[in-house]
Amino acid sequence: MSDWQSLAAYGKVVFYTQVTPNRRNGSPARMNDKKMMTLADIAKLAGVSESTASRALRNNPVINQATREKVQQIAAEHQFKVNATARNLRTQKSYTIAVIIAFDAKTQQTVSDPFLLELLGVIADELSQHGYDMLLSTSKSDDKDWGSYFLDSKRADGLIIIGQGEHDPRVEALAQTQVPFVVWGGRSGAELYPIIGSDNRQGGRLATEHLLNQGCRQLVFLGDIRHNEIEQRHLGMLDACQAAGIASDAVQQLTCDFTAQAGYLQTQQHVFARLPELDGIFAASDAIAMGAMKALLEHDIAIPQQVALVGFDDIAMSAYCTPSLSTVKQNTQSGGKALVSQLLARMQGQQPLSEQLAVKLLCRQSSLRRL
Amino acid sequence: MSDWQSLAAYGKVVFYTQVTPNRRNGSPARMNDKKMMTLADIAKLAGVSESTASRALRNNPVINQATREKVQQIAAEHQFKVNATARNLRTQKSYTIAVIIAFDAKTQQTVSDPFLLELLGVIADELSQHGYDMLLSTSKSDDKDWGSYFLDSKRADGLIIIGQGEHDPRVEALAQTQVPFVVWGGRSGAELYPIIGSDNRQGGRLATEHLLNQGCRQLVFLGDIRHNEIEQRHLGMLDACQAAGIASDAVQQLTCDFTAQAGYLQTQQHVFARLPELDGIFAASDAIAMGAMKALLEHDIAIPQQVALVGFDDIAMSAYCTPSLSTVKQNTQSGGKALVSQLLARMQGQQPLSEQLAVKLLCRQSSLRRL
DNA sequence: TCTGCTATTGCAATCGATTGCAGTATCGCC
DNA sequence: GGCGATACTGCAATCGATTGCAATAGCAGA
Incomplete structure (x- = not known):
């Protein structure tokens, strides 16, 4: 600005x-x-x-x-x-799904995470394939609570909520309604609504096992565990450490927003202090990882020899930074499809299902020590 | 997949x-x-x-x-x-704007360019601030032509068309209608509809002047000049060369899609052959530039010493790759605002205006030879 | 020729909110 | 006390498409 x-x-x-x-x-x-x-x-x-x-x-x-x-x-x-309006009025349907990108109240920034945008694209295609229009709303001016705004007013027949879901009271509230909606995110336990998301815990486990395999012993986790998904990734990390018999205090968790900038700053401020013992970083998103990478490289820390780095998401850029970024790939394609099909099913009165999608570890230069 | x-x-x-x-x-x-x-x-x-x-x-x-x-x-x-439907029917307005992301028929991929997505976010916020809902459509299943689908059916009151606008006959057709719409893109000359976009030619000029200032003499342009915006950037490049008295055959143009992958491949396939004379690359987008950067680094070509590199857009990642990417920043904020305000004005019967937004060169490591 | 079907089509109500125009108080003032 | 003006309210039509039910026509079988 x-x-x-x-x-x-x-x-x-x-x-x-x-x-x-x-x-x-x-x-x-x-x-x-x-x-x-x-x-x-x-x-x-x-x-x-x-x-x-x-x-x-x-x-x-x-x-x-x-x-x-x-x-x-x-x-x-x-x-x-x-005339769609007249038809909608008469038939009491709108053939429209509202997609809501909810995001932090604090970082009042516009939707930005590349991963979410990729997912959004898939959803758009999928909806149009099913004959639905897509109403997009970034819940910035969200004094109006979504549920009633879109549903009661008959603007949309259903809701898809994506965005890094910190426990959102509004979502919990929605669950008390008979509003049809699905959420992208991480399962926290006993939600009363269908959540579709990657198997984040498994992802965290895979990434960490890989780091350990590469010989890392002092790890850092960069991410905000107040978010369900991120928390799961962190738990997966701890799982792997435990399984490998690594002391739990060998893993440090640093809270960090979903941006390259945040990753960069956190790395500068807290990671360097732990060198040279520190030898592995698992970032909760690729954007964060790329920020961390920048900071490390600026200080001439060799990646992956000195510090190995793994991200999460597999955004398009990950393969094209240098060194290329190892990461846990989320399957946006099936994620988007699942969101849409679950929502549609739910709108037809079916039992809502939650799904956890398989993830895949992609090992690239940022973490592969032996060639 | x-x-x-x-x-x-x-x-x-x-x-x-x-x-x-x-x-x-x-x-x-x-x-x-x-x-x-x-x-x-x-x-x-x-x-x-x-x-x-x-x-x-x-x-x-x-x-x-x-x-x-x-x-x-x-x-x-x-x-x-x-009930929004009933109101809309009665008032003959939908308080909804359709945003259409048109993209190549060939690269049948989902909306992906980070820049467009950033712009999209701004538009979303801006519309909601004006009390409009946003209907998003990726014109993939575009047998249905937009104009009538959204307007005649009264699904939307106006159209915003974004996406790398190769000359699109459908847009030309729309111009013959009294449909209210605005386009993001580059001015090709005498369009019959309002186009909002950056001053791409100026951007191309700035980037090139900078490269020349850094001592580059053999340049490559990576981008598809069939797209208006890209063509303008290329023309700006030629302007700068001419002004500097550089022979026009010192500039080679390589067609390239809007992806890091395309930039990477084109660089591998055509750029290396021209080394070591070649000493500067101007990429039509940051994604392309990052692909090119990857290819160069893989072949141990020093950036910027041996080859200087400048991109376009200033996407979030640009500052966080290594070396950080010099680029021409487009002002998405005012771009989005302009699109919305022009459309709204037009919907109120005002004379449509085209706007060309100022751009700004950001010099970072990928092109700054003298520190 | 009459009855009972079937195949088509039309009448009219309906979805829920908006709005031009008409109707009813209420009040002021002569 | 009477008359016009002012301030509110309500009646009923309207937006454009959909759909339950009734109506009509055509035809076969008895």
Whole structure:
């Protein structure tokens, strides 16, 4: 922001766009878009009643085949589109799912974590494949509580909540409702709603086992364990240590936001002090890991020889930093699919399911000591 | 995808979520959410007519202050939310803007470029601040043409089209309509619709001047100039070279998608051949630049001493790779704001404006030869 | 020719909120 | 006490599509 102050001088360049008079209404004979076609117009043109027209357009077999085709053809000719609002009102459905990206109240920043965005993309595709539109909301101006805003107002038929889910009272509240929703995140235990997420604990275990295999003995965990998912990753780390007979005080946990910057700062402030004993870092996200990597490299600490580093997520950049980042890959593809299919199932009154998706360790340069 | 085949063995773990009987309908006395409150219910409870209730809720001053407060209070007590569908139908507005991320038909991949996603976030915030909902659509299943799908069906009141805009016939077609829409991208000349974007040519110029200042003389441009924005960046590069009296054949342009992978591959395949003469690379995006950086480092080419590198966008990671990436920063904040405000203005019948936003060169390690 | 079906189509109510216009108090003032 | 103005409220139409139920026509079988 302040970065941009120097630009005040530039100002911004504004052009007046040349506009066509907008009366390019096709050939003179046809007057296509006079006002806006309604079903009634189509019915009239086809010489049938509105009800017949409606049924014909929806391909209701009770209507004579010939009639159906005729109506459909006329509708197509006039590029008639059913008014979604009217339909929604009548049918009491919106064919829309609201996706809510909830994030920290403190770091009032816009959705940023690359992983979440990747997941978001998958969800978008998946929803559209099922014929649903997607209403996106970053719960910044969230005085309005989501549930009622989207559901009671009939803006959406269901909710998908993603975003690093610190225990959110609003979600708990939703669970008391019969609102259909699913959450991306980590299972904390006995939630009353379906949670889809990676097997974070297993991920933490895999990453840590790998670090231990590489000979690391003094570890740091970078991440905020107040978040369910992160807590699970941390627990997985402890699991692995315990299994390997490593003393629990050999693992230090440093709280850290989901940004490269946070990873960088935390590393500078707390990690260097523990050198040279410290020899392994497990970061709760790739962004954090990349920040840590930067800090380490700046201080000429060899990665992975001196300190081995593993991240989480496998964002696109991970393979392209230097050294390339070892990480625990989350399967966004099946994650997005699961979220959508569970929600849809739930909307049809089925029993809600939680799913925990398998993860996979990708060993790259940042942690592989023996080639 | 194939990455995941090995996981078939894992399968996925599924839990049955324990569900409360859902009849936790508050205290026995009050029965809140029997069916679903409607305006009529509120009116009845308040002892006024529907029309009065409606006006009261909208704070229409024609209604007695006391009446208004009473109705509002009752509505609040019962957590009544106006049915958006009904309102939209009646008022013929949806208070919704559709954001369309159009992308290459060939690289059928989901929205991925970090820059676009950042922009998307800003737009989301901005829209919600103006009281609009945001309908997000990745134009993958785009047999349905956007314009009619969203506008004619009254799903949205306006369109924002972002995504690396290769000349898209669909956009041109939209311009012939009176559909309100704005586009993020580069000006190609005489568009008939408002385009908001960075001053890409200036950006290209700045980046190139900087490279030349650092002593580079043989340059490569990595990017697909069929995209307006990229073409402008390339033109800016040529501008700078010409101004500096550099022969135009000293600049080679290599077509490249918007991914780190593409940047990596192109660098491997075509850049190495031109070493050691080649001494500067200007990449059309930071992702591309990071791919190129990876390839260079793998071949032990010193950055910036041997080859200096500049990207474009200033995505979050740019500052945290090693060496940190010099880049041309686009101002997503004002970009998003401009898109929204122009669209809203246009929807109110105002003359559409195009805007070109100032950019800023950030010199970091990847190009700064003298410290 | 009459009855009973079946195949089609249309009538009219409905979804829930908004709003132009008309109706009813209430009040001031002559 | 009477009249017009002012301040509120309510009636009823409307937005555009969907759908239960009734209506009509056509046809076969008795």
